[in-house]
Amino acid sequence: MFSTGQRISLITSERTLTFTIDEPFMPFTKSVVLLRRGTLSCRMIPLTVGPSSPNEPPPPCHPTYEEDNQLYEDEPDDPQAQAQRSALWEAHFRRLSTECFESEKMAYEHRVLQGTAISRLLLTGAMIPPDERAIQPPAIVLEYVPDAVSLRDDADLYTTLAQVIDSFSTYSVCHTEIHRNNILFTPREHPNRAFAIEFGCAAVREDEDDGSWETTRVFWNDGRRFRRLLQEKGIAIEVKEELPVA
Template sequence: MEASPMFFPGREVTIQTQAPERTLTLTIDRPFAPFTKAVVLVARSPELGPDPVVVKIYDPRFLDERLIDVEYHPARPWSLELERAVDAIWDEPFHRRFLHDDPDDPKAPEVIAAQWEKYFRMLSTDCFESECKAYDRLRFLQGSAIPRLLLTGTVLPPDERAMQLSAVVMEYIPDAVSLCDVPPDVVTPELCATLLQVVDSFAELGVVHGDINWNNVLFTPRERPTRVVVIDFACGAVRGEDQDDDAWQENLVWGNDSWCMRRMLEKRGISVPSV
């Protein structure tokens, strides 16, 4: 989804944090559009120092899934009325696989629309929680193999909303190039081995990334990379304390992070070391 004018350069985003409790105002440098599972912005705040940071806002209003427009799954634009309607059905039993747009469905169209809006809200909430849990579990990798998580909070929206919007603020990786665009000859065997060791370690640490793709691996500095960074854990999973080995193995098979990483490196013509 393309950036809304409310996220254009020069506009402000205000976040209420809890630990410590404060109100933080950031000025947007630029959005990372199109948006997918979160609104992603490069922004600055004097309270956080001179360097830019990344702000991720988990707002169902801008989910890319709203734009899917196929038979039995029309695009579903956001409205405040629909967002308010979710509260009335929030405690009702719900499962995504029962959502469809069958014209013979006896439920009224407004009920189906509210159920879809509930799904979008649940998806945004899950993405925020997955990101936070993954960064907590991988905290010793922050600042090296993954960005530093600086703070979490809720956004004070610029217009009327019927829900709280969760957000994270994290380290911005400057002068970076994604795996999609990095020249293969600048990725040294040592850097490639480091990347594979990091991704392989996710499973041992109880984390599935779940979205290893060209854009979620960054190399910096771009001309002669010395650091590789894996970003965006919003589609991932973290092993729960009561999750048994069989259930966790299903998560690992679903995510398949290590295989995906090696496959992408091979497709880019980067030699994959044995690690």
């Protein structure tokens, strides 16, 4: 879908911007590309499919596909049934992309941590496909952090990041998917910044009362998940100070 040097356009509520693709990241179905506009480099996530979730239909020749067809009383060689199933998957992907876009957008709009523990949100909008299509995929354009690497052995940064992750829920956000590949450190050789990415499945507080949000916070417990990652690396930390609530 994307290729190096390709130009793509994004439409926002105020204007249309054109970017050049410097690097598309694999797999394309997860749709993360490195963009350039003048001297600005950034990451774009056109959420045609949630980048953190597989959510892909089994191929027609896969045994699971045949079993599902039988379960739903579809004949494997019935073209109409196959078309209906494909349409259902398309509807599912569309719904999923919208949900991921809204979650990531709302999470990053809690700007107090942008540029430190999370990437800066540059703009949101929709990608204009190069050919005529009925759907313009929602897209998020984020700060590009070069030379970043996943989990490193740096106790000071771990402690600071653990405090920040503990504070997510006080800013009405639960990441819900903390793992070793979305905790990054930069620069690679002598890191001085740790940050989290991928908020496409975040739980964001909207109209929940205090009791309901506390249940959500305890259930996801991003800080506990982060500490478990560290324990797997043989690292134990204790955070004694709470970050102030905004």
